[in-house]
Amino acid sequence: MNKAIDPALMHAAEAAHSTGSTLPASLSAYWMPFTANRQFKQSPRLLVRAEGMHYEDVHGRRILDGVAGLWCVNAGHGRPRIVQAIQQQAARMDFCPPFQMAHPKAFELAERLVQIAPAGLGKVFFANSGSEAVDTALKMALAYHRVRGEGTRTRLIGRERGYHGVNFGGISVGGMVGNRKTFGLGVAGVDHLRHTHDLQRNAFSNGQPAYGAELADDLERLVALHDASNIAAVIVEPVAGSTGVLVPPQGYLQRLRELCTLHGILLIFDEVITGFGRTGQAFAAQTFGVVPDLLVCAKGLTNGAVPMGAVLVRDGIHDAFMTGPEHLIEFPHGYTYSAHPLACAAGLGTLDTYAEEGLLTRAATMGKTLADGVHSLKGEPGVIDVRNIGLVGGIELTPRPGEPARRAFDVFLDCYDKGVLVRTTGDTIALSPPLIIEPSHVDQLIETLRGAIRRVQ
Numbered sequence: 001m002n003k004a005i006d007p008a009l010m011h012a013a014e015a016a017h018s019t020g021s022t023l024p025a026s027l028s029a030y031w032m033p034f035t036a037n038r039q040f041k042q043s044p045r046l047l048v049r050a051e052g053m054h055y056e057d058v059h060g061r062r063i064l065d066g067v068a069g070l071w072c073v074n075a076g077h078g079r080p081r082i083v084q085a086i087q088q089q090a091a092r093m094d095f096c097p098p099f100q101m102a103h104p105k106a107f108e109l110a111e112r113l114v115q116i117a118p119a120g121l122g123k124v125f126f127a128n129s130g131s132e133a134v135d136t137a138l139k140m141a142l143a144y145h146r147v148r149g150e151g152t153r154t155r156l157i158g159r160e161r162g163y164h165g166v167n168f169g170g171i172s173v174g175g176m177v178g179n180r181k182t183f184g185l186g187v188a189g190v191d192h193l194r195h196t197h198d199l200q201r202n203a204f205s206n207g208q209p210a211y212g213a214e215l216a217d218d219l220e221r222l223v224a225l226h227d228a229s230n231i232a233a234v235i236v237e238p239v240a241g242s243t244g245v246l247v248p249p250q251g252y253l254q255r256l257r258e259l260c261t262l263h264g265i266l267l268i269f270d271e272v273i274t275g276f277g278r279t280g281q282a283f284a285a286q287t288f289g290v291v292p293d294l295l296v297c298a299k300g301l302t303n304g305a306v307p308m309g310a311v312l313v314r315d316g317i318h319d320a321f322m323t324g325p326e327h328l329i330e331f332p333h334g335y336t337y338s339a340h341p342l343a344c345a346a347g348l349g350t351l352d353t354y355a356e357e358g359l360l361t362r363a364a365t366m367g368k369t370l371a372d373g374v375h376s377l378k379g380e381p382g383v384i385d386v387r388n389i390g391l392v393g394g395i396e397l398t399p400r401p402g403e404p405a406r407r408a409f410d411v412f413l414d415c416y417d418k419g420v421l422v423r424t425t426g427d428t429i430a431l432s433p434p435l436i437i438e439p440s441h442v443d444q445l446i447e448t449l450r451g452a453i454r455r456v457q
């Protein structure tokens, strides 16, 4: 049956025709994730191509990617090694069952990850997204204590303003009310540390803020309340991204590590956005000099090209499971698509690209250019804080009275209109460009943002 073209797409359809793109006849059926669906469908933002630092939309406009897609396209778009790796793997073997079977690239990718990981994280468990990897790490922590005879350690500790994906484990330990309030009780036995955001003491810090290390002592309060013998793990993002780019105060992560070690509590770093060069080293654990017991990653693992997540695990944790009859499954967990051949191929192509171009440490130098840029926005209308680390920037705006998140959303729309993709969370604008960014791109990003902040009051 021929369907009439959606009116919102009429204009786009003409443009698409001229750029050779195929457009959907209707926008109706697709319920978009984390999207203001009605607003979007009135004024769709449709991307059809990507290369290097840029997207191209249906109108043939070039859009500078200020957010690496969604914090994931760290090597930039359309990288040949990754494209070829996926194409070749798809032609050779589409799928391999991951339970009781495997394919060589799964082992190769795990080894390559261990080589760039903090020392001691010698084992890798694959999932298909950050959310799945988070839930995998939480289950692993519970199972680890149990297998060692400490089965009372069931309590999980997250942090206010944490984001750990959208599965039940992740939203339970997460600390974003908008993602939690709608979905019932979540996982039982969860508690939260306070967040580290402190505008009064730390506004406009360049890099790690000076104040707040003592907030890690919240863990002592929770230990006093529940007793360490009941606590399995603490999970934090080294840098909280989705709740507005919250950089850890100096000494905070070190203190958290000390307390976890003292009380036999596992420390999980959720490095879904900080992994793969975002903060100037392969992982934020290395940038901050703090090694967790489990490290969750995703996104930049395959440069966003094929879904994949992973948990890097301290050897001793893995080894604790390797008891009992050898024909039995040691950890009853995994996904049909764990270590999917296309994802493994993409991951290997990605790690090659990072290595060949020195991208995993590029943020250590290019981050200074971005820092200068974002901090030059201090003094612009409504800018109440600027935060940065590596190739991450956060610009916090005063909310419009009675309309939280509206002002930043309008800045996002204005930037898109001017050919630059940024992201917002609440009234914070977050920047996380591909690590291949050049100074001229930083200029365009910052000046477009400055113009938008001035226009949108």
Ligand SMILES: Cc1ncc(COP(=O)(O)O)c(C=O)c1O
Residues within 6 Å of the ligand: 128, 129, 130, 131, 132, 134, 163, 164, 165, 166, 237, 241, 242, 270, 271, 272, 273, 298, 299
């Ligand atoms: C810190 C963190 N953890 C977990 C996730 C969830 O990852 P995914 O969307 O791949 O499930 C995200 C996504 O942005 C994230 O930023």
